[in-house]
Amino acid sequence: AQSVTQLDSQVPVFEEAPVELRCNYSSSVSVYLFWYVQYPNQGLQLLLKYLSGSTLVKGINGFEAEFNKSQTSFHLRKPSVHISDTAEYFCAVSPTSGTYKYIFGTGTRLKVLA
Amino acid sequence: EAGVAQSPRYKIIEKRQSVAFWCNPISGHATLYWYQQILGQGPKLLIQFQNNGVVDDSQLPKDRFSAERLKGVDSTLKIQPAKLEDSAVYLCASSLDGSSNYGYTFGSGTRLTVV
Numbered sequence: 001a002q003s004v005t006q007l008d009s010q011v012p013v014f015e016e017a018p019v020e021l022r023c024n025y026s027s028s029v030s031v032y033l034f035w036y037v038q039y040p041n042q043g044l045q046l047l048l049k050y051l052s053g054s055t056l057v058k059g060i061n062g063f064e065a066e067f068n069k070s071q072t073s074f075h076l077r078k079p080s081v082h083i084s085d086t087a088e089y090f091c092a093v094s095p096t097s098g099t100y101k102y103i104f105g106t107g108t109r110l111k112v113l114a
Numbered sequence: 115e116a117g118v119a120q121s122p123r124y125k126i127i128e129k130r131q132s133v134a135f136w137c138n139p140i141s142g143h144a145t146l147y148w149y150q151q152i153l154g155q156g157p158k159l160l161i162q163f164q165n166n167g168v169v170d171d172s173q174l175p176k177d178r179f180s181a182e183r184l185k186g187v188d189s190t191l192k193i194q195p196a197k198l199e200d201s202a203v204y205l206c207a208s209s210l211d212g213s214s215n216y217g218y219t220f221g222s223g224t225r226l227t228v229v
Contacts, residue, residue: 004156034217043118043205043220044157090156101147101170102218104156 002027002093004105012111013081021076021108023091031093033074034102035065038088047089050074061085086112116140118221120206126227132194135224139187139208145169146183147218148191149205157205163189193226201228 005024013019025031032051036044048059055067065076074091091105119138127133139146144165149157160179162170165186174181178197183189193200203225207218 009154036220041222043207043222044218045220046217049217092156101159101162102157104158106154106156 002029002031002095002103004091004093004103006091006105006108008108009106010109010111012113014113015083016080018079019077019081019085019110021089021091021110023074023076023105025072025074025091025093027072027093027095030096032096033065033067034092034094035059035063035074035076036090036092036104037061038090038107040087044090047076081110081112083112083114085110118206118208118219120204120221120224122224123222124225124227126229127196129198129228130195132192133196133226134190134192135204135206135226137189137191137206137221139189139206140219142210143208143219144186144211145209146189147207147209148181148189149207151203151205151223153202160191160204196226196228198228201226 003026034049035047037047038044047063048057050057050067058064063078067074088107088109090107092102094102121136146163148160150160151157160174161181163183166183181191203223205220205223207220209218
């Protein structure tokens with residue numbers, strides 16, 4: 001079984017400051033890792049994914065994430081945030097074989113302040 | 115390409131009433147998913163279809179929820195009778211072939227309020 005923990009339910013940050021959203025996972029099998037963003041009243045949009053290879057993954061809108069297998073983490077970072085980055089961010093894992101279904105974390109609400 | 119279409123966007127019903135949601139996935143996507151997202155929680159998979167067959171419905175409350183995917187395209191999710199705890203956003207997603215390395219494409223969801 002897999003589980004995903006997003007310890008921070010809300011993260012306030014000032015515009016143009018850097019931000020890190022934390023994600024830790026637990027799994028007995030190999031997993032793929034994902035970050036999704038959800039803007040108000042919209043569905044989830046894929047930000048980036050880690051399948052294999054380089055542990056530093058770059059995504060859309062200037063976001064990047066680093067896979068750390070020893071710490072079972074996949075933290076999301078952006079060096080300089082904008083007001084438009086205000087949204088809910090979800091970390092998810094999926095087994096690399098089998099049913100492929102996603103297990104989502106509870107989400108982190110990023111609020112960018114002017 | 116057109117995205118995943120869902121309707122209605124919002125629905126308010128009284129407990130014990132029935133309700134149905136509709137989803138049209140991206141053309142050519144074989145796999146379709148229904149997720150339930152309760153306020154303050156991450157989405158939870160209810161059911162996964164591969165073409166018109168069910169792959170995983172282990173978390174679907176089958177005493178009140180049902181879903182079908184006719185002809186392997188559109189899908190409907192029904193709740194009968196609804197309970198207060200069913201208040202949530204119901205998200206539909208599709209993927210090309212079910213392998214998660216492609217990622218899913220999500221619809222905008224249907225926000226259900228049960229009063």
